[in-house]
Amino acid sequence: MPCKTLPLNVLPCSLLKDCADVFTPAIARLANLSLQAGMFPARYKLPLLKKAGLDRSSLANYRPISNLSTVFKILQRLVQARLRPHLMNSTNFSQFQSANRQDHCTETTLLDVLNNVYTVADEKQVTVLIGFDLSAAFDTVCHQTLLQRLQSEFSVSGTALSWIRSYLTDRKQFIELGLRKLPETKLEVGVPQGSVLRPLPFAVYCSPAADVIASHGVRHHQYADDIKLHLAMRANNTAAGLSTLATCTADVKLWFMQNDLQLNPDKSEALVMGTANQLRAASSLTLMKVAGVDLPVANDIKVLGVLLDRRLTFDKHASAVARSRNYHAQAICHIRHILTMNLAQTLACSLILSRIDYCNAVLHGDPSGIIHKLQRVQNNVAKNVHEAPRRSDAYLLLKKLHWLPMEQHISYKLVLLTFKI
Secondary structure (H helix, E strand, O other): OOOOOOOOOOOHHHHHHOHHHHHHHHHHHHHHHHHHOOOOOOOHOOHHHHHHHOOOOOOOOOEEEEOOHHHHHHHHHHHHHHHHHHHHOOOOOOOOEEEOOOOOOHHHHHHHHHHHHHHHOOOOOEEEEOOOOOEEEHHOEEEHHHHHHHHHHHOOOOOHHHHHHHOOOOOOEEOOOOOEEEOOOOEOOOOOOOOOOOOOOOHHHHHHHHHHHHHHOOOOEEOOOEEEEEEEOOOOOOOHHHHHHHHHHHHHHHHHOOOOOEOOHHHEEEEEEEOOOHHHOOOOOOOOEEEEEEEEEEEEEOOOOOOOOOOOOOHHHHHHHHHHHHHHHHHHHHHHOOHHHHHHHHHHHHHHHHHHHHHHHHHHOOOOHHHHHHHHHHHHHHHHHHHHOOOOOOHHHHHHHHHOOHHHHHHHHHHHHHHOO
């Protein structure tokens, strides 16, 4: 865990880590007492407001964040380690939910969706992708419904259910600005924001929605509250497919309403993907009905941080990543003379390489010009770290840093993923 200093921490996180052999028995005893009693300590249910860098005059920028102490973050991780395998092994847990699932991530989610798109394109079909927008999804979860679902569909009962009930209920929040503090308000719904356990109960809560979508023959994928529907259809005969999507999205919206979640059709997005010839044949498809609203078809949409366009060229995505990372590369260049080699390399990896590495497996097989944009960024960073002239051989610098060039790194990721599967 990161060594953050919080108001609730009696001891700094760094001290707990440095003296782990001393504090481990005490923390283990506290955790065991909590789990045996089926109770979460009440004093750690009061969140603090934490939102920096936004307009202070706008009330929409204030969100309650659970500012838990380090000890009770450890407690939540212990509970998650016990609870997750049990939930994942249940047939009622959606198999298309990638969040909190071992060996799954945003990259595997995107690869699965794109694999379906490429497959149907080979069958001369276009894919319609619908991205749902949920209003404050985590903050409107009904506690009673969640607890009933855990008990009836996932067989969580006894002390374990009591602990989760204690963890969710009797929480309060307040707003503090400067020296002024408003009265505390009891939270009747929602999963605590900032909590380690936050995504897992939400995934359980929304699992039945997968059955609603599947009943219409529509494929989908979820990552926490990010839900994407995709359906293949003939480019010259989209009427049947659009009718299926309209019915499916209307039923999904109804399910969300019945479960105290609000789907925003106006803020949802739609994209048609396929080859150039297929898209020309489907050029009349400019509007589609999603949850009762006529939604315009976009030229590109962002899915889990990756910009997908109609032809899946990824040109806009690569350009956006290269542009934002070049900014950080220039920033490192300005202060490079006061940094050690190790610190410069650490900064480059955390600020730049981590971003150009994010979900870049989807670029495999794309024209070399797309990957070359990211390769130029990596080359510039290597030169900055080594303080080398611009005309230096970037390949030798990358080799010294043990950084694989982009194309080889993407191939390595896919080979490794295939091996794991």
